[in-house]
Amino acid sequence: MKYLRSWLLPAIALLVAFAVGALMMKIQGANPFVAYKSLFTSAFGSSAGIAKTLGKATPLIISGLAVTICLRAGLFNIGVQGQLLAGALASAWAGYAIKGLPTIIHLPLALLFGVFFGALTGIIAGALKAFRGVHEVITTIMLNSIVLQLGEYLAYGPFKEPGQQLARTPEVLNSAKIPQIFGMPLGFFLGVALAVIAWWVFKTTTSGFRMETVGRNKSAAWYAGISVKRSILISMFVGGALAGLGGAIETLGVVGRYEPAFNGGIGFDGITIALLGRANPLAVIPGSILFGGMRGAGASMQFTAGVSPDIIDLILAIVLFLVTAPLIGKMIKSIRDTEQITTGGWGN
């Protein structure tokens, strides 16, 4: 019964959101059935479509995990976007500027660059929270904008591809590219593995338990001798590192370089996915596949039904609203969930 409940709420939310989306399409004069049909057939209807969907899902899984882990520790990391961009930028640089290495060294090195700079971006917010009591929501949002501007500066300036009109870095060398298996970047399996590891850490290990205790009740954790500061720093570090890895995988496996237009909303989708999965690491996987499919098929929906892909943003926003607000639970008593996700005010 418990499992049914945890699945039912997101399922109802999705249905309602799709219905509202259909209404919006009708208002705009498009045919919602055609639009949804093309959305789903192009995302899940062919092996090429599925490969594309899973490719799109990869950075979503990882950024969803980055949000999930911080949520478990009582932090609302809405700076995944910035951490992801930092990782993308650093790995792109390592991918094109470091020359003459074999793949076996170059690729892990470039990934590590992404992980490191993602973690660095995350830990700035973590340190400000732990030592100065600055709320992570504001700092991470500000860091998002700072990293975006920094990336733009570097792509227009020092990192710019020589002789190129567009602002973008040179292409990553082949030795740093993530190889594909059956047309699918390897990153997807890494993402799934990471989700399982995160689940296992929270389920069985002491460090996972410590983080979760801090997330549930800071003063109780402190009283029990758990260092709250350390837990904040570790979770922001890990969250940032994961987001950086997501950016690196996207850069080295899909995009091949850094450009300022680099995938706008992965980090924000990660927030929605994490909340949709109620901060359960394993639930991130199906959520990401669904979101990846919709993101990947947005263009085809526009082509066949003339609906702007922005409708997907709207649908996802409605899903998030329905899942987090206890609206559905109010109407259908049996699926009211007792456990609410909490973050914290300025003071704690």
Added chain:
Amino acid sequence: MRSRWLMFAITFIAILYFYMRDSLVTTSVIGTAITFGLPLAMAAMVGIMCERTGIVNIGIEGTLLVSSFVGFFTASASGNLILGLISAVAMGAISGLLLSLLAVTWKMDQIIAGTIINILATGLTSFFYKQGHTIPSTFPEVDIPGLSSIPFFGPVLFMHGPLTYTGIILIFVLWVALYKTPWGLRSRAVGEHPSSADTAGVSVIKLRYLNVAIAGAFGGLAGAYLTLELVGSWDRGFSAGKGFTALALMIFGRWNPIGALGAAIFFGTAQAVTNQLMITQVVTIPQQFTNMLPYVLTILILAISAGKVRAPAAEGQPYEKEQA
């Protein structure tokens, strides 16, 4: 507290010094500082009104975005600026009511509730956004006769559009209301110790609803100011993080309207001075770094002031009446 006075003193001396050297440029820079700072101050008032009654409002960004959107497109479709203004204020109030519904009635985590407002606002506005719409004009500058001819203060304070004056006056009204009226006392009591306020006969829920809705309307005014008076256009992501900066200014100003106004003007001055340096090419900084400035300043301001200030005590906690 000392650092704050030091900051004001330095700003004052700097303005005086530069005014002696070049009165024209200094006047225009400070005038620009007001223009930059005011929307932030108005947005900070949204935060102050909510948080003084114990509701964390992280959705100011969304309120600004959606109200400026509605304001602009109403004004564009009707060709009437007043209609745009009214619809923006109404939209702001609606977003406030939504926050109340989530945070007060449904007792949701307030940070997540605010984030939902932000994400909904982004989703709605980017879906309904249509390119190529314009408004006939922005709200025109109204020079206050007499006052506007005072050197320095005239151009800085009395040569603005109507919404600027409205905003400044409302900030002072809010300050008086918060500290000198029964409503203010009740609001602050609800934010500090709701059960005591309840015992004294104040309806916690009603007051929170009222204040968050008024705050939202105030945010709508800020949105209208941005699009209908300052910029005259609307684009995706129009609010550009101002709602979050406003929260930082609120904290820096210690949840006090005048304090937040001071912080906002300081903030605006920093931006205006940078702009001026860029224009005169005293220094050449890549544009991206000047774009970054407000965000970096926000983090710095928070790093300096957080921890030393105290937020309203009941903030972030839903109110549950004790069961007998």
